[in-house]
Amino acid sequence: MKEIEELLQIFGAAGHPDLAAALENISKITFYQKGEKLYEIGEVQSKVYLLLDGILRCYLINDTRSDITDCFMSDRFMAANSADFFIESNRVPSFVGMEALTDASVLEIDADPLFVVLQRYPQLARIYAHCLQNALNFQNEINYKRLYLSGKERYAWFCEKWPEVDRIASNRQIATFLGIRSEYLSRLRHPKKK
Incomplete structure (x- = not known):
C-alpha cells in the first residue's frame, strides 16, 4: 500500500519491508462521503484514523444538546482521533464525534494490533509521538487563536x-x-x- 510506504518515509522508518507488511495487514483505506461519520460521540474508538484526502470536522454536543464544531482537519496524515484515545490505557467512549465535511479518504489502522506492532518496531514510536505532538500543537494553536x-x-x-x-x-x-x-x-x- 503506497500510503503506508509514504507514511514510513515521512517519519524516517522506511526500508523495513516487514514493518510495512505488518502495518498493511492491519490497515485499510476507507472512503467517506460528505456528512458520513467516522465515529460518533459515545462510541469507543477501535482504530487510528489518518486523513489522506478531504476535510473532516470534529464536533461535540453542549449542555443544550447543540452541535459545536471543535476543529476542522485537512492536513494529510493528521490523526483524526480524540486525545483521550491516545492517553487512556483503557478504551473509553469518545466525548467528540468526527464527520466528513467533504468526501474524504482515511487510512484506518486497527488500534489493538497497532499497539502490538509498536512494541515490536520501535521505529513506530516516532510516528506515534509525532501524531501526539501534532495533535497538541494543533489544539494549542486553535485555543490560542480563540482565546486571544x-x-x-x-x-x-x-x-x-x-x-x-x-x-x-x-x-x-x-x-x-x-x-x-x-x-x-x-x-x-x-x-x-x-
Whole structure:
C-alpha cells in the first residue's frame, strides 16, 4: 500500500519491508462521503484514523444538546482521533464525534494490533509521538487563536488556514468553532456592498 510506504518515509522508518507488511495487514483505506461519520460521540474508538484526502470536522454536543464544531482537519496524515484515545490505557467512549465535511479518504489502522506492532518496531514510536505532538500543537494553536484574538481576527485566521472550509462549511459550523455569534459571522463573511 503506497500510503503506508509514504507514511514510513515521512517519519524516517522506511526500508523495513516487514514493518510495512505488518502495518498493511492491519490497515485499510476507507472512503467517506460528505456528512458520513467516522465515529460518533459515545462510541469507543477501535482504530487510528489518518486523513489522506478531504476535510473532516470534529464536533461535540453542549449542555443544550447543540452541535459545536471543535476543529476542522485537512492536513494529510493528521490523526483524526480524540486525545483521550491516545492517553487512556483503557478504551473509553469518545466525548467528540468526527464527520466528513467533504468526501474524504482515511487510512484506518486497527488500534489493538497497532499497539502490538509498536512494541515490536520501535521505529513506530516516532510516528506515534509525532501524531501526539501534532495533535497538541494543533489544539494549542486553535485555543490560542480563540482565546486571544478578536472575532474579526479569528475569522481572518480561519480564512487563511482553511480557505476551502470557508467556502463549504455552514455559518453555524464556523461560528461555533470560532466562538462567535452566527449573525456576527454573517456580517464578516458577507459585508454589505457600499
